[in-house]
Amino acid sequence: xxxxxxxxxxxxxxxxxxxxxxxxxxxxxxxxxxxxxxxxxxxxxxxxxxxxxxxxxxxxxxxxxxxxxxx
Numbered sequence: 001x002x003x004x005x006x007x008x009x010x011x012x013x014x015x016x017x018x019x020x021x022x023x024x025x026x027x028x029x030x031x032x033x034x035x036x037x038x039x040x041x042x043x044x045x046x047x048x049x050x051x052x053x054x055x056x057x058x059x060x061x062x063x064x065x066x067x068x069x070x071x
Contacts, residue, residue: 006032033062 004012010028014021040058045051 006035036062
């Protein structure tokens with residue numbers, strides 16, 4: 001089974017449970033964040049020190065860019 005994107009998850013969840021928008025939205029945002037981090041780990045991190053450095057950089061970037069949107 002292939003992985004589901006955050007957008008696919010949100011769409012499918014809203015079709016199945018239309019009254020559960022807020023919960024589905026928050027889950028999709030978390031999925032998107034994890035998918036972004038997985039991409040960074042695969043393509044930019046070499047060694048344990050690099051992994052921790054990039055994790056901190058990613059968290060700062062994500063929080064600055066996307067956390068202000070959440071309500």
